[in-house]
Amino acid sequence: MGDHSHGSPQESGTVAKAQDGSLDKIQDPGLPPHRARLTDTDPRAAKRAERQVAILFAISMIGTVLFFVGYFAVGHPESIAEIRLQNMLLGVGTAFAMLGIGVGIVHWARTLMPDHEIAESRHEVRTEEDRQDAEAIINTIVDESGINRRPLIRNTLIGALALAPLPGVFILRDLDLTKESAGQIVDRLRHTMWDKGVRLTRDPSGTPIKASDVQIGSAFHVIPDGLNDTEDPLNEKAKAVVLLMRLDPEDLSVSPEREDWHYNGIVAYSKICTHVGCPVALYEQHTHHLLCPCHQSTFDLTQECKVIFGPAAHALPQLPITVDDEGFLVAQSDFHEPVGPGYWERG
Known part of the structure; x- marks a missing residue:
């Protein structure tokens, strides 16, 4: 069995043993240097990433439209082939509606939102100052997201978020779970x-x-x-x-x-x-x-x-x-x- 007592001081993460046997605190190395992304330095790359995010949000909207095509256009299937077509449209439409928004937001965060690490000290909570700090944090988040500076992303995101819940609304409506409709079902x-x-x-x-x-x-x-x-x-x-x-x-x-x-x-x-x-x-x-x-x-x-x-x-x-x-x-x-x-x- 090997001896595991010869690790470096940094491996302990908290303290290091000096030559005289005393324990010394390890100095905080600080945050690692920030590595700039291509979108941080190249405006064309940033614009390309913005279009990609917008396309993903548009895919979400197309998925919602596919759901409604299956829901209304094939509303009363009369054969196994039509049932399969409807199920495929409903499933694929819902998947793309959710996936487009999720992947779009992740891609937006990874390529366009600030990615540098921030270390802040904890402050005492004071009512008015806390409110002002919270407001400042929200304004900072909005500014860093770039949603005000990127109308293409903002508009497609709004469209995708507005359409995405509609399939669920129609599916829940068809459950007919009200007292009156339950009696009709029975x-x-x-x-x-x-x-x-x-x-x-x-x-x-x-x-x-x-x-x-x-x-x-x-x-x-x-x-x-x-x-x-x-x-x-x-x-x-x-x-x-x-x-x-x-x-x-x-x-x-x-x-x-x-x-x-x-x-x-x-x-x-x-x-x-x-x-x-x-x-x-x-x-x-x-x-x-x-x-x-x-x-x-x-x-x-x-x-x-x-x-x-x-x-x-x-x-x-x-x-x-x-x-x-x-x-x-x-x-x-x-x-x-x-x-x-x-x-x-x-x-």
């Missing part, structure tokens, strides 16, 4: 395409399902008959899609009011997780558990899909089903409760 989610006599069909083909087609351990992704012919099939599907499974009737623990909601162990539950609305798409045949892949909420199929693990707060809504005269599975009614995540109070 009402919309309470009613789906399911109704008495509507056949259960395979997703996405729309082929009707007979009870004899459903074997113990099997699982079907199901949509209402006629969904593909509606004007807005994606939104209707988002509310009405269900999972259909068959268990041994003896494995089902059924409450009295739901005794006739299944048919010979065939049960149907909403596919939309009650946490944040992800599709519950994983079925464990041996445990009879349904799993949401987003946050691992787990529902017990044998106990009316109550939550046994994860952040979901409500059981999956059950669709009452039976069979028609031809043996096809049909709904007895719509869901008896709103489907989807439980952000609001469910009636």
Whole structure:
């Protein structure tokens, strides 16, 4: 092992040992010499940096415009391609809106704002003098930033900062979290395409399902008959899609009011997780558990899909089903409760 006791006095940072064994204070070396940047000495370089900062702020504004193009121009996507286009425009637009401002301010500080170090002694706080000192500091910051001398940077920054919050305002507006709008959302989610006599069909083909087609351990992704012919099939599907499974009737623990909601162990539950609305798409045949892949909420199929693990707060809504005269599975009614995540109070 090496000996670490022979470092230089400067390495201690506070004291040094003299030859006679006494401790001497190290003299403050002061601030390092300031190294001038190219923009400090070359007006053309400073002007070029100013244009670069303005371009970055302009990129932020373009990003906000891209967000609104995706938000309004592709406001009601009707195909997977349109959904992908909208998501790309919203994501890229928001990223450029935030990134343009952040990178622009950093580049502005690194190339144009003063970069010399300042050491000041601490003074006693005095009310009037403190106010004057604070005012002087603010004026110094404004002067050193050069914002008054650089209208191109100032104007583009104002434009970028004015536009950047707007996407967030529109996104928050769409959450519909007021008491009145929450009631409207619950009402919309309470009613789906399911109704008495509507056949259960395979997703996405729309082929009707007979009870004899459903074997113990099997699982079907199901949509209402006629969904593909509606004007807005994606939104209707988002509310009405269900999972259909068959268990041994003896494995089902059924409450009295739901005794006739299944048919010979065939049960149907909403596919939309009650946490944040992800599709519950994983079925464990041996445990009879349904799993949401987003946050691992787990529902017990044998106990009316109550939550046994994860952040979901409500059981999956059950669709009452039976069979028609031809043996096809049909709904007895719509869901008896709103489907989807439980952000609001469910009636």
